[in-house]
Amino acid sequence: MPFTEPDVLAFIRARFPGGEALVDDCGALPVPPRGQVQLTTTDLMEEGIHFRRDWHPPELLARKLLAVNLSDLDASGATPKGFLLTLALPRDLAWGWLEAFLSALADAAPVPILGGDTVGRAAGIGLGMTAFGHASRWLKRDGLRPGDTLFVDQALGASLRGLRKLEAGDRNLADPDIAAHLDPKPNLGLGLKLAAIPGVHACMDLSDGLSRDLRTMALASDLSIEVDAALGADAIQGGEDYARCFGASLPQGELESRLGIRLQAVARALPKQDTPLFLYDGASRHPLDDQSFDHFR
DSSP, X not given: OOOOHHHHHHHHHHHSTTGGGOOSSOOOOXXXXXXXXXXXXXXXXXXXXXXXXXXXXXXHHHHHHHHHHHHHHHHTTOEEEEEEEEEEEETTOOHHHHHHHHHHHHHHOSSOEEEEEEEEESSSOEEEEEEEEEESSOOOSTTOOTTXXXXXXXXXXXXXXHHHHHHTTOOOTTSHHHHHHHSOOOOTTHXXXXXXXXXXXXXXXXXXXXXXXXXXXXXXXTSEEEEEGGGOHHHHHOOOOOOEEEEESSOHHHHHHHHTSOOEEEEEEESOOSSSEEEEOSSOEEEOOOOSOOTTO
């Protein structure tokens, strides 16, 4: 069924939390309380690069778009407060697909929509979200200290395995690996708990892969990091796991007790060496090449 831009806007206004306020070209951001900072993050998902319509149901794609933005905020220690939504839609897109996508996004959104934009395009779907949050303590990537242990809150590599299965023709949405890729479920709320622990010095979510993201953290903190080789290639080079990866000086047992979850130690921060990232096998360390996904490689 064909649809118009007013159709899309009317659906969003009626269906989304905060949608009834979308009557102007501008929206208002909630002001953070005294002592807090306002954080923002943005993600763009392009058909053919981030997803394929023939294997990614619109409902799961909507939840993933929301999850990757909320994951960034949470890893920074922020509570989400609202978001902007941008839709670039091909003119041959079926209304049923868009209705399913928007309905799932509206159902999953824990905060109001504050604005956005819609545009037509020749081919392919483009989805953009910008999310806003407030943080009492901003957990950044540049606070890592030599001697810190780096932990993650979940096993890594499932999303990469799921992508491989999808590329091989498997469409079993109940498969845990495929579900991890199509419908990630980051541990939202953990970032707030981490931000309340003084011994946690840095944090980020793992979207580009452990090796890429640890390299980013090492460069930001002006030090080097050695990665545990026992993790294996999928965990080290895979991407889109959306785990919290954080550096802390506290023992693992104490952290697990305070957070109420199991953690996995994956790396250790070192004083700055001649390369930012090493692979450590228990006896020796070697420079670790970044083989994670790159949009421009």
